[in-house]
Amino acid sequence: MQIVYSADHARQHGRGELTDGRLMPVVEKPARAEMVLKRAQEVGLGDIMPPRDFGREALVRIHRPDYLAFLEGAWAEWEAERGGETDCLPLIWPVRNLRAVCPTHIDGKVSYYALDAGTPITPGTWTAARASANVAMTAADLVADGTRAAFALGRPPGHHATADQLGGYCFLNNAALAAQRLLDRGAERVAVLDVDYHHGNGTQAIFEDRADVLFCSLHADPKQEFPYFLGHADETGTGAGEGYTVNAPLPWGTTAEAWMAALERLCQRIESYAPDALVVSLGVDTYKGDPISRFALDTSDFPPIGARLAKLALPTTFVMEGGYAVEEIGVNAVGVLQGFEGG
Numbered sequence: 001m002q003i004v005y006s007a008d009h010a011r012q013h014g015r016g017e018l019t020d021g022r023l024m025p026v027v028e029k030p031a032r033a034e035m036v037l038k039r040a041q042e043v044g045l046g047d048i049m050p051p052r053d054f055g056r057e058a059l060v061r062i063h064r065p066d067y068l069a070f071l072e073g074a075w076a077e078w079e080a081e082r083g084g085e086t087d088c089l090p091l092i093w094p095v096r097n098l099r100a101v102c103p104t105h106i107d108g109k110v111s112y113y114a115l116d117a118g119t120p121i122t123p124g125t126w127t128a129a130r131a132s133a134n135v136a137m138t139a140a141d142l143v144a145d146g147t148r149a150a151f152a153l154g155r156p157p158g159h160h161a162t163a164d165q166l167g168g169y170c171f172l173n174n175a176a177l178a179a180q181r182l183l184d185r186g187a188e189r190v191a192v193l194d195v196d197y198h199h200g201n202g203t204q205a206i207f208e209d210r211a212d213v214l215f216c217s218l219h220a221d222p223k224q225e226f227p228y229f230l231g232h233a234d235e236t237g238t239g240a241g242e243g244y245t246v247n248a249p250l251p252w253g254t255t256a257e258a259w260m261a262a263l264e265r266l267c268q269r270i271e272s273y274a275p276d277a278l279v280v281s282l283g284v285d286t287y288k289g290d291p292i293s294r295f296a297l298d299t300s301d302f303p304p305i306g307a308r309l310a311k312l313a314l315p316t317t318f319v320m321e322g323g324y325a326v327e328e329i330g331v332n333a334v335g336v337l338q339g340f341e342g343g
């Protein structure tokens with residue numbers, strides 16, 4: 001399986017994320033991608049190629065221009081205001097009884113464009129986020145060119161990012177950009193399957209009113225887990241997209257048996273949709289040893305996931321999302337890909 005990778009991911013390395021009531025060391029760090037790359041090379045998963053730069057015209061197919069302008073200029077504005085000793089994080093949100101009018105001050109702007117305070121903007125964020133987006137679109141192009149499957153080994157991840165908001169360690173929605181790229185290359189229908197432990201609120205929001213992308217996700221129940229405010233089973237799409245969003249929320253402690261049963265239901269929905277291509281938001285934070293998650297999948301449970309996805313017999317673009325057990329992320333993520341290849 002072809003792997004697309006850019007060392008520019010390492011330009012995203014936050015100095016802290018707000019969690020557990022304090023600024024903690026980030027879990028979304030460069031070692032994650034390096035460990036997956038190392039494992040892919042160890043098992044000879046496939047050739048590794050750099051991304052092509054698709055430019056801003058590809059990003060605006062999914063993201064709002066004002067949001068892209070914010071991301072590009074945020075660090076410079078933050079540094080001018082505060083110096084470079086701390087990362088840019090929000091401190092207030094336009095919640096109930098407030099108005100979502102974009103402020104001019106960087107504190108207000110980052111709050112307007114962020115859904116959480118766990119996603120630090122750093123000097124290298126814009127570079128890393130664009131590289132991750134280009135990695136995903138390059139992988140999608142490989143699949144559009146006839147490759148059976150490709151792996152976008154990028155970070156920062158993307159599935160929490162909406163058209164105009166960052167959050168959950170995400171800035172640009174790599175999986176959504178990959179799906180759009182496949183449509184722009186001639187696919188009529190694309191299914192996005194999100195197997196990350198967390199609900200892909202960004203991907204759902206981006207495609208919720210569209211019938212040309214089916215969004216399916218199994219994830220920790222938002223009543224218990226981040227992102228808390230999207231991902232319920234009664235969210236089925238809106239307008240022309242009614243029926244093209246499928247959520248399978250699962251409780252803390254979910255075992256591989258229950259998780260695979262939910263996956264089976266989503267795979268059957270994908271089969272009935274009969275897409276031209278599949279994009280998989282591949283998070284492996286469903287692993288029982290993940291430091292921020294509470295499902296119970298073991299390393300041996302990951303290859304069967306790939307094997308089931310292979311039975312869909314669709315051109316498939318795997319896009320790296322979450323997974324924070326750094327020692328096991330490689331064997332778990334590559335395990336899915338080996339299972340897909342029948343390895």
Ligand SMILES: NCCCCCC(=O)NO
Pocket residue numbers: 017019118160168169196197198199226283285292321322323
């Ligand atoms: N800091 C709160 C948890 C962010 C979740 C990140 C993730 O893995 N999403 O898939």
Ligand SMILES: [Zn+2]
Pocket residue numbers: 196197198283285321322323
């Ligand atoms: Zn996750």
